[in-house]
Amino acid sequence: MAEKPRTIFEKIWDEHVVASDSGAPAILAIDLHLVHEVTSPQAFTGLRERGLKVRKPGQTVATADHSIPTLDPSLPIADELAARQLRQIEENCREFGISFHGKGSPTRGIVHVIGPELGLTQPGMTIVCGDSHTATHGAFGALAFGIGTSEIEMVLATQTLLQRKPKTFQVRIDGRLGPGVGAKDIILALIARIGIGGGTGHVIEYTGDAIRALSMEERMTVCNMTIEGGARAGLIAPDETTFAYLKGRKFAPQGAAWDEAVARWRALPSDEGATYDRTITIDGDALEPMVTYGTNPGMGVPVSGRIPGPADVEPGARDDLERALAYMGLEPGRSIAGQKLDVVFIGSCTNGRIEDLRAAASVLRGRRVASGLRVLVVPGSQQVKKQAESEGLDEVFRSAGAEWRESGCSMCIAMNGDQLEPGQYGISTSNRNFQGRQGKGGRTFLASPLTAAASAVTGVITDPRTLLGVAPKSAAVSRPTTVEAH
Amino acid sequence: MPEPFVTTTSRVISIPRANIDTDQICPARFLKITDKNGLADALFFDWRFTPDGQKRQPPSFIDEPVNAGRQILLVGDNFGAGSSREHAPWALRAWGVRAIVSTSFADIFRGNALKNALLPIVVSAERHAALTALVVADPDGEWSVDLEAQKVTLPGGNSFAFELDPFARAMILAGTDEIGYVLSKLPAIEAWEATHPARLDTREGALSR
Numbered sequence: 141m142a143e144k145p146r147t148i149f150e151k152i153w154d155e156h157v158v159a160s161d162s163g164a165p166a167i168l169a170i171d172l173h174l175v176h177e178v179t180s181p182q183a184f185t186g187l188r189e190r191g192l193k194v195r196k197p198g199q200t201v202a203t204a205d206h207s208i209p210t211l212d213p214s215l216p217i218a219d220e221l222a223a224r225q226l227r228q229i230e231e232n233c234r235e236f237g238i239s240f241h242g243k244g245s246p247t248r249g250i251v252h253v254i255g256p257e258l259g260l261t262q263p264g265m266t267i268v269c270g271d272s273h274t275a276t277h278g279a280f281g282a283l284a285f286g287i288g289t290s291e292i293e294m295v296l297a298t299q300t301l302l303q304r305k306p307k308t309f310q311v312r313i314d315g316r317l318g319p320g321v322g323a324k325d326i327i328l329a330l331i332a333r334i335g336i337g338g339g340t341g342h343v344i345e346y347t348g349d350a351i352r353a354l355s356m357e358e359r360m361t362v363c364n365m366t367i368e369g370g371a372r373a374g375l376i377a378p379d380e381t382t383f384a385y386l387k388g389r390k391f392a393p394q395g396a397a398w399d400e401a402v403a404r405w406r407a408l409p410s411d412e413g414a415t416y417d418r419t420i421t422i423d424g425d426a427l428e429p430m431v432t433y434g435t436n437p438g439m440g441v442p443v444s445g446r447i448p449g450p451a452d453v454e455p456g457a458r459d460d461l462e463r464a465l466a467y468m469g470l471e472p473g474r475s476i477a478g479q480k481l482d483v484v485f486i487g488s489c490t491n492g493r494i495e496d497l498r499a500a501a502s503v504l505r506g507r508r509v510a511s512g513l514r515v516l517v518v519p520g521s522q523q524v525k526k527q528a529e530s531e532g533l534d535e536v537f538r539s540a541g542a543e544w545r546e547s548g549c550s551m552c553i554a555m556n557g558d559q560l561e562p563g564q565y566g567i568s569t570s571n572r573n574f575q576g577r578q579g580k581g582g583r584t585f586l587a588s589p590l591t592a593a594a595s596a597v598t599g600v601i602t603d604p605r606t607l608l609g610v611a612p613k614s615a616a617v618s619r620p621t622t623v624e625a626h
Numbered sequence: 627m628p629e630p631f632v633t634t635t636s637r638v639i640s641i642p643r644a645n646i647d648t649d650q651i652c653p654a655r656f657l658k659i660t661d662k663n664g665l666a667d668a669l670f671f672d673w674r675f676t677p678d679g680q681k682r683q684p685p686s687f688i689d690e691p692v693n694a695g696r697q698i699l700l701v702g703d704n705f706g707a708g709s710s711r712e713h714a715p716w717a718l719r720a721w722g723v724r725a726i727v728s729t730s731f732a733d734i735f736r737g738n739a740l741k742n743a744l745l746p747i748v749v750s751a752e753r754h755a756a757l758t759a760l761v762v763a764d765p766d767g768e769w770s771v772d773l774e775a776q777k778v779t780l781p782g783g784n785s786f787a788f789e790l791d792p793f794a795r796a797m798i799l800a801g802t803d804e805i806g807y808v809l810s811k812l813p814a815i816e817a818w819e820a821t822h823p824a825r826l827d828t829r830e831g832a833l834s835r
Contacts, residue, residue, distance in 0.1 A: 155822075158815050159811050159815075165793055167815070171824070178657050178658070178711075179710065181659075190805070198824060198828055198829050199824055206657075221659065224658075224660060225659075237829075262825060271709075272734060286710035288710055288737060288738035290712060290742070290804075291741070294804060297808075298815065336704060336707050337730060340731075340732065367708075401825075460643070555654050555657065562677035572649070574650065577654070
C-alpha cells in the first residue's frame with residue numbers, strides 16, 4: 141500500500157521525532173550543533189549552573205566569527221568585550237570537549253561557511269545554531285534553523301529541541317536566469333514579493349528549474365536569506381550537484397559509507413504528489429539584478445527600477461515606507477541606479493564564498509574602484525581566503541583599490557570594528573539593511589556581488605550588466621550564453 | 627530560571643510600527659556581553675540616542691517619565707523580525723516589559739520570548755486597530771493580562787481572550803523551563819539514538835586551536 145506522499149521536510153522531521161507527548165511540542169533530535177562566540181556564553185553558564193555536560197560533543201562544533209577582527213590576526217584585540225567573548229568560547233570548548241576552529245586555525249570562518257566547506261553539513265540532517273542564518277545549510281537538503289540561547293543550552297544538554305511542526309511553503313523558481321542575474325537576486329525578489337513576515341510559521345522548499353541550475357554556493361545564498369522572508373528554514377532537495385560538492389570533503393562519509401549515504405540522500409526529495417500548505421511561483425526569466433532601497437530586506441526593486449513612493453504601496457505599508465525613506469534620505473520616484481555610495485562591502489555568510497569573490501573579481505579585474513570610495517572584501521572563511529589568494533583574486537582586489545581582510549562576519553553585523561559611519565551609504569552583499577545594522581546611522585543597500593562590484597567601479601549603484609557587456613534582458617534580442625554570470 | 631508568572635496590571639506603551647526588528651530592540655554591539663546584565667539600557671538604544679551618544683531631543687517615548695515602569699507593549703505586525711539573539715527578549719524583560727500585543731511575531735523571537743516569560747499575545751487586525759485607538763483615547767488606562775485565564779481585561783472592564791502555546795504557558799505559570807522536561811525523556815532519546823547512529827564526529831581530526 142503506497143504511503144502518503146511526503147515533502148523532504150516531512151521526511152526529515154518524521155525521522156528525527158524522538159517523542160511527542162499530547163499537548164507538548166515534539167522532541168526533535170539534532171544531528172549537528174554549530175556554536176559561535178556571541179550567542180553561546182550564557183548557555184554554557186546555564187549548563188555549569190545545572191551541573192550538566194555537553195551530551196554529544198562529537199555532534200557539536202564551534203568557531204569564532206561575529207566579533208573577531210578581520211585585521212592582522214597577530215595584533216591584540218583592541219575591544220576588551222570582544223576579546224573576553226573570544227577567550228570565553230575557547231575556554232568553554234576546552235572545558236566541555238568541543239572541537240573549536242578558533243583564531244589561528246586554517247579552518248576558522250563564518251559558521252555557515254565552514255559547516256559546508258568541511259563537509260559537516262549533509263543532506264537529511266537536522267542542524268541548528270544560535271544564528272538566524274543557519275537556514276544556509278538547507279541548501280544541502282538539511283532541516284537547518286536558527287535558535288536562541290535557551291535553545292542552545294537545551295541542545296548542548298540533550299542534543300534535542302522542543303519544536304512545534306511548522307507548515308510547508310513551496311517556492312518554485314521556473315525558467316532560466318539571465319546574464320548578470322544570480323542567486324542573491326532570486327532571494328531579494330522573493331522577499332520583495334512576500335514581505336519580511338511572509339514566511340512566518342513555515343519551512344520553505346525551493347524548487348524549479350532555476351533552482352536546479354544553481355551551484356551549491358548559489359543555493360546557499362538563496363537558503364541563507366530565507367529567514368529574511370520570515371521562514372526559519374529553507375531547503376533544496378539534494379541532487380548530483382549536492383553529492384559532487386560533498387564528495388571528498390573532510391567530514392563527508394567515505395568509501396562504503398559514502399555509497400550508503402548517497403543512497404539514503406537519494407530518497408530525500410519530496411515525493412511525487414506531495415502537497416504544501418502554500419505554493420508560489422516566480423518566473424526566473426523575468427528576474428533582474430535586485431537592490432534594496434529601504435530598511436528591511438523586503439524593500440527591494442530591480443536595479444533598473446525606481447524608489448517607490450507612498451502611492452506605490454498598500455495603505456498599511458505607507459508609514460513603514462516613509463520612515464524608511466526618511467532614514468535612508470531617499471526621494472520617491474527617483475531611479476535607484478546612480479545613488480551615490482561611500483562604502484562597498486563584499487562578504488558575509490550570504491555572499492562570502494569563493495564563487496562570490498570570483499564574481500566580484502570578474503568585474504574589478506583591470507579596473508579601479510571609484511575615487512573616495514572605501515571597498516572592503518572579507519572572505520567567508522580562512523579556507524575561502526586561501527583559495528582566493530591561490531587564484532590571485534586578492535591581487536585583483538588590492539590592485540583595484542579594495543581592502544583584503546581576514547575572514548569573519550565583519551561589516552554585516554558591525555560588531556568587530558568594521559562598520560559604516562553615521563550617514564554613510566554602503567552597498568553590501570550581506571543580508572540585512574535594518575537601521576544601524578552595519579553601524580550606527582549607516583545606510584545599507586543590499587545587492588549581489590556582481591552589483592556591488594560594478595557599483596564599486598562607478599561609485600554609484602550600478603546595473604552590473606552595463607559593465608559585463610550584456611544588455612539588460614528586456615532590451616536583449618537574443619541572450620548571450622557564454623557570460624559567467626555567477 | 628524564571629519566576630512563576632500569572633498576571634500583570636499595567637499601563638501600555640503603544641509603538642504603532644510594523645516590522646520592528648531585533649537590531650532596533652537590541653543593537654548588535656550590545657551582544658558582546660557574556661552574561662545577561664545591563665541590557666535594560668540597550669533596549670531600543672538607537673531610537674533613544676543619536677549616533678554620537680546624545681539623548682535624542684525630544685526624548686524617545688522609552689525615556690519619557692510617564693512610560694517608566696509600563697509592562698505592556700502594543701506594537702505593529704511582525705515584531706521581532708531578524709536575528710535569533712535572545713538578547714532582544716532579555717533587554718525587554720530587563721527594562722520591565724512582561725507582555726507584548728501584536729498581530730504577529732517573528733518565529734524565533736516568539737520562541738525566545740516564551741522562554742523568558744515574556745508573553746507574545748496575538749490579536750486580529752481588527753482588535754489591534756481597536757486597541758490602538760483605545761490607547762490613544764485613554765493613554766494611562768491600565769490593562770490586566772491574566773495568563774492563567776488567558777484573558778486581557780481593558781479599562782472599563784471589557785476583556786478579550788488570547789491563545790498561547792499550552793506547553794509554554796504551563797512552563798511560565800510554573801516558573802520552570804523545558805530542560806527538566808526533556809531530561810525526563812532521556813530513555814526515549816537514548817532509544818532513538820540507539821537506532822540512529824551519529825552521522826559524523828566533529829572531533830575526529832579536528833585541527834588544533
